[in-house]
Amino acid sequence: MSTSGQQTPTIKSRRSSFNSREPLTRRLQPVNTGSIKVLLLEGISQKAVSIIESAGYQIETIARSLSEQELIEKIKDVHAIGIRSKTKLTKAVLEHAEKLIVIGCFCIGTNQVDLDFATEKGIAVFNSPFSNSRSVAELVIAEIIALSRKLGDNIKETSQGIWNKAAKNCHEIRGKVLGIIGYGHIGTQLSVIAESLGMRVIWYDVLPVMPLGTSRSVDSLNSLLEISDFVSIHVPETPDTINMIKEAQISRMKKGAMLINASRGTVVDIPALANALNSGHLGGAAVDVFPVEPFKNGKFFESELIGCPNTILTPHIGGSTEEAQSMIGVEVSNAVVNFINLGTSSNAVNFPECDLKALPITDIKTLRIVNIHQNVPGVLLQINSIIGKYNVTKQVSDSRGDVAYFMADITLDDSEAIDRIYKDIIGMSENIMTRVLF
Numbered sequence: 001m002s003t004s005g006q007q008t009p010t011i012k013s014r015r016s017s018f019n020s021r022e023p024l025t026r027r028l029q030p031v032n033t034g035s036i037k038v039l040l041l042e043g044i045s046q047k048a049v050s051i052i053e054s055a056g057y058q059i060e061t062i063a064r065s066l067s068e069q070e071l072i073e074k075i076k077d078v079h080a081i082g083i084r085s086k087t088k089l090t091k092a093v094l095e096h097a098e099k100l101i102v103i104g105c106f107c108i109g110t111n112q113v114d115l116d117f118a119t120e121k122g123i124a125v126f127n128s129p130f131s132n133s134r135s136v137a138e139l140v141i142a143e144i145i146a147l148s149r150k151l152g153d154n155i156k157e158t159s160q161g162i163w164n165k166a167a168k169n170c171h172e173i174r175g176k177v178l179g180i181i182g183y184g185h186i187g188t189q190l191s192v193i194a195e196s197l198g199m200r201v202i203w204y205d206v207l208p209v210m211p212l213g214t215s216r217s218v219d220s221l222n223s224l225l226e227i228s229d230f231v232s233i234h235v236p237e238t239p240d241t242i243n244m245i246k247e248a249q250i251s252r253m254k255k256g257a258m259l260i261n262a263s264r265g266t267v268v269d270i271p272a273l274a275n276a277l278n279s280g281h282l283g284g285a286a287v288d289v290f291p292v293e294p295f296k297n298g299k300f301f302e303s304e305l306i307g308c309p310n311t312i313l314t315p316h317i318g319g320s321t322e323e324a325q326s327m328i329g330v331e332v333s334n335a336v337v338n339f340i341n342l343g344t345s346s347n348a349v350n351f352p353e354c355d356l357k358a359l360p361i362t363d364i365k366t367l368r369i370v371n372i373h374q375n376v377p378g379v380l381l382q383i384n385s386i387i388g389k390y391n392v393t394k395q396v397s398d399s400r401g402d403v404a405y406f407m408a409d410i411t412l413d414d415s416e417a418i419d420r421i422y423k424d425i426i427g428m429s430e431n432i433m434t435r436v437l438f
């Protein structure tokens with residue numbers, strides 16, 4: 001290895017030959033959508049803004065989320081919208097999304113979007129399934145230690161000039177049992193870090209998952225609640241998880257155990273948690289997410305948990321690190337740009353996954369049709385009878401539930417045929433959305 005700080009010629013030449021391959025693919029652009037407008041809300045990372053800008057789209061950024069009425073106004077005009085967990089894309093909002101092609105959730109959760117309705121309208125939804133997992137897991141570790149040492153109350157009192165030194169009910173976390181509900185991307189990260197700090201990790205998940213390290217799964221939520229010194233929740237919001245932890249579950253927890261929720265606010269019944277903290281049944285709680293959260297910074301926040309003993313409340317900051325936001329920004333903006341420009345639906349949350357290779361730069365006669373249609377018999381036959389008279393060089397299709405996704409590359413000598421193909425496909429009664437990329 002060179003100590004001069006300069007790169008060796010070998011590395012340089014590899015880099016330049018790698019770069020020299022990049023322009024070999026053609027940059028497709030949507031034909032029938034006009035210039036692409038993107039609305040980015042909730043302070044989405046500058047990395048995302050740069051990627052979207054370099055795709056040549058017009059961007060409007062707003063640092064906060066918008067109310068339903070504001071969204072209804074704004075969404076009419078845009079082809080893509082980027083949101084985080086606070087912006088609610090309800091049916092009422094999406095009904096006004098006349099041009100919307102794609103929604104980028106620059107976060108893990110997608111419960112803030114009416115996914116069924118988006119799918120019905122042919123709008124693809126992308127998220128970032130794991131890029132903020134480490135940040136959330138690190139916050140939970142900090143909270144486990146903080147709760148064990150009553151840091152929240154200690155800091156508050158000392159900052160108010162009250163000296164109150166005590167060891168009673170303060171513990172090391174080494175050897176304590178951490179029960180993780182939901183052993184997905186965040187649960188597994190947490191499991192590994194907690195074990196490295198000497199905790200004993202058990203977990204419960206509805207899916208069979210490979211235990212990491214020496215952690216072990218338990219066969220029911222109740223067993224987990226009964227054994228754990230700390231319970232940390234890492235589940236999405238679904239009809240099954242709403243109010244999953246309420247009085248009956250909290251009463252199963254050991255006296256003095258602590259509850260941590262950095263998943264979704266609706267998973268825990270807040271009044272039941274406040275009662276358990278005030279009665280002394282639970283020894284503490286750390287809560288980062290709430291059933292109702294203010295939609296912008298500086299707004300008043302209220303909760304029955306304010307003032308409960310040994311309770312740490314934070315403003316939904318689990319994924320709010322520069323590292324996570326930058327990774328998410330790159331991942332989701334690339335997915336959005338690839339969907340708009342190439343039609344690639346890989347990793348979409350609500351669509352069947354289809355992909356076709358980028359076209360070579362020398363190929364200036366091939367266009368790409370991207371079509372979303374109702375998943376009923378006979379549609380592929382109809383599409384192929386429209387495009388079958390041209391030179392279809394590639395096609396792929398897949399279906400999921402009520403919708404199917406179709407992509408085809410068609411090489412044309414007569415560019416006027418583009419319009420005919422488009423009109424014929426959108427004329428099918430099963431057509432949901434069709435785009436031509438050229």
Ligand SMILES: O=C(O)C(=O)COP(=O)(O)O
Pocket residue numbers: 084085086106107108109110132263316317318319320
């Ligand atoms: O990733 C998630 O789903 C989160 O809850 C974090 O959301 P945020 O990006 O902070 O609005």
